[in-house]
Amino acid sequence: MPSPKSDAxxxxxxxxxxxxxxxxxxYVAMHAxxxxxxxxxxxxxxxxxxxxxxxxxISSGYFACHWCHxxxxxxxxxxxxxxxxxxxxxxxxxxxxxxxxxxxxxxxFARQTTGRAGWPQHVVLTPHGLPFAAFGYLTNAAFKDRxxxxxxxxxxxxPLIEQLAAQAVDTRQAxxxxxxxxxxxxxxxxxxxxxxxxxxxGGLAQGSSKFPQTPLLLTLIQQTDLGDLDEWLQLTLxxxxxxxxxxxxxxxxxxxxVDPQWQIPHFEKMxxxxxxxxxxxxxxxxxxxxxxxxxxxxRTLNYLETHLFDPANRMFQSSESALDxxxxxxxxxxxxxxxxxxxxxxxxxxxxxxxxxxxxxxxFELGWLPRPTQNHWAAIRRYLTTPxxxxxxxNKLIPGWxxxxxxxxxxxxxxxxxxxxxxKAKHLSLRLLxxxxxxxVPRALDxxxQPIGWAQLDDFAYVLxxxxxxxxIAPEAQHRTAIARIKQWLENDFRNEHGWQSNRDFLLPGQQxxxxxPDTATPSPTAILEGFQPSPNLLLPPDxxxxxxxxxxYLQTPQP
Numbered sequence: 001m002p003s004p005k006s007d008a009x010x011x012x013x014x015x016x017x018x019x020x021x022x023x024x025x026x027y028v029a030m031h032a033x034x035x036x037x038x039x040x041x042x043x044x045x046x047x048x049x050x051x052x053x054x055x056x057x058i059s060s061g062y063f064a065c066h067w068c069h070x071x072x073x074x075x076x077x078x079x080x081x082x083x084x085x086x087x088x089x090x091x092x093x094x095x096x097x098x099x100x101x102x103x104x105x106x107x108x109f110a111r112q113t114t115g116r117a118g119w120p121q122h123v124v125l126t127p128h129g130l131p132f133a134a135f136g137y138l139t140n141a142a143f144k145d146r147x148x149x150x151x152x153x154x155x156x157x158x159p160l161i162e163q164l165a166a167q168a169v170d171t172r173q174a175x176x177x178x179x180x181x182x183x184x185x186x187x188x189x190x191x192x193x194x195x196x197x198x199x200x201x202g203g204l205a206q207g208s209s210k211f212p213q214t215p216l217l218l219t220l221i222q223q224t225d226l227g228d229l230d231e232w233l234q235l236t237l238x239x240x241x242x243x244x245x246x247x248x249x250x251x252x253x254x255x256x257x258v259d260p261q262w263q264i265p266h267f268e269k270m271x272x273x274x275x276x277x278x279x280x281x282x283x284x285x286x287x288x289x290x291x292x293x294x295x296x297x298x299r300t301l302n303y304l305e306t307h308l309f310d311p312a313n314r315m316f317q318s319s320e321s322a323l324d325x326x327x328x329x330x331x332x333x334x335x336x337x338x339x340x341x342x343x344x345x346x347x348x349x350x351x352x353x354x355x356x357x358x359x360x361x362x363x364f365e366l367g368w369l370p371r372p373t374q375n376h377w378a379a380i381r382r383y384l385t386t387p388x389x390x391x392x393x394x395n396k397l398i399p400g401w402x403x404x405x406x407x408x409x410x411x412x413x414x415x416x417x418x419x420x421x422x423x424k425a426k427h428l429s430l431r432l433l434x435x436x437x438x439x440x441v442p443r444a445l446d447x448x449x450q451p452i453g454w455a456q457l458d459d460f461a462y463v464l465x466x467x468x469x470x471x472x473i474a475p476e477a478q479h480r481t482a483i484a485r486i487k488q489w490l491e492n493d494f495r496n497e498h499g500w501q502s503n504r505d506f507l508l509p510g511q512q513x514x515x516x517x518p519d520t521a522t523p524s525p526t527a528i529l530e531g532f533q534p535s536p537n538l539l540l541p542p543d544x545x546x547x548x549x550x551x552x553x554y555l556q557t558p559q560p
Contacts, residue, residue, distance in 0.1 A: 027063040035082035049127035063394035064268035064319035101502040110134035130165035169510040177516035202236030215519040251303030275405035334366035400459030406466030461525030518550035527553035
């Protein structure tokens, strides 16, 4: 499949052109009127930085991210902070969902140099694209201080910065993936889980926040030799569905909680999380014969179909925002006593009052996040449901994430034998096949169905996995032909003598050697693709023994 032509020569990057105006990404476009002179990511950015001899400040985030909105309000829209950026940096606004390979590279640099990473993520690079500093959300005063410090360092220590940045890239490139015995890896993975499993609240005992770690859980639930980890895995599914990671009113799961007991969610909801979690709960219902897990799985798919399905484009949109239409975090989900009294008949309010102890201090600034009551919960839910159109959404459609949902529908049918799920899987697969007949295959579509960017390794891997799963239960010639075509494209565009790479074309010097990718919130695409070529050995980076959990997807059941 031919690679798209570079747009570097076609873009005139000046503050007056407002390059973010009418950008197809809602996240990028919302920054068009910031006083910061933002640029869209392209080769032209490197040309401009080298021409002006300024470092590059890349700010990466996504539309549903609460702290990304706060960062904009406090810093990017502040003229004093914007002036500091404009004077000393070439500023780039990046939608991480459109550039996952670059975003993962920046996050990994941030983790290695600061010990933490998250959105909004900021990484500063030399004019030739070598990263040398990273930071996340900062208050206005701290942001301006950091910009001033970085400007002074660049002006006074530039040769040393460039030397150290180049050495760091060389070191990272030297860490080429190596082969590891499958049994050895499983033993290390299980040992690590025994030390990191939270046996009281489920999930992993890693800091104050709790993420579902769905790729890890999906791998484990397909293993038959978990021993006492089986009990912890079942506890994890119970806690995630029973506490506040799940939205008990609308269905679906929030991105994560900021506490280790799953009580205080950040309120964004992502297609990729819910697609995987639906599949996880169908498998949990099958493994332990749990009707409650089955109900959670079905409710999660219903949430996606009600809130994120775009009938015009016949695909699912990427996310719902943590903020409501008034810019309040959790505003679509939280209720004060006054609003509950107004919304509910008195007998239903009394039921909720007893259940949630509404006379105590509210756990959130905006009030309470309702949980199921023993009686009348279905009626209460109907009164407390926020219409989907009232919750801001990121309306771009990402084929790879829809591929994850395709696998979810196939699993739903395999567990329940409900033909409706099989029909939905077939409809979604046909829509994806139309996109994968294009050259180039788009990374995403906008709300009008127009392509944005071009597909990366994860898009091909997730759709290929879904098509393989569907082909196993409902063989069709067009799926077989599409699978063969996609595999050929992968071999031609994403594989070299060492293994897979995350993108066909890299703009930064340090990106080329990411050959054995870890799990993130989504499964490792290289793990999925290695599964199509079963082997007793795995391709993993040399440091896998120190932290095997991010590579759990390499234990997934091999594909035929």
